[in-house]
Amino acid sequence: MTKVVNQAMATAxxxxxxxxxxxxxxRAERPKLRYPAGKAAGQLQFMRxxxxxxxxxxxxxxxxxxxxxxxxxxx
Numbered sequence: 001m002t003k004v005v006n007q008a009m010a011t012a013x014x015x016x017x018x019x020x021x022x023x024x025x026x027r028a029e030r031p032k033l034r035y036p037a038g039k040a041a042g043q044l045q046f047m048r049x050x051x052x053x054x055x056x057x058x059x060x061x062x063x064x065x066x067x068x069x070x071x072x073x074x075x
Contacts, residue, residue, distance in 0.1 A: 004063070004064055004065050005064070012038070012040070013037070013038035013039060013040075017037050017038045018037045018038070020037075021035050021036075021037040044056070
């Protein structure tokens, strides 16, 4: 898993992207519940609009090379 995380970090957006979103939230008169920060977060937010949560969770777990079965399903 360390290798997967290191690869993700190598291509991740910089902290300045998150800082800009934090400033946007702080300045918002009526802040929204969620703000995506970075390209991957925007893509995930887009997929959430039409894909079932369980499908997205399974995809994320596979990408991070984690068990694809949830703890309640492991028995």
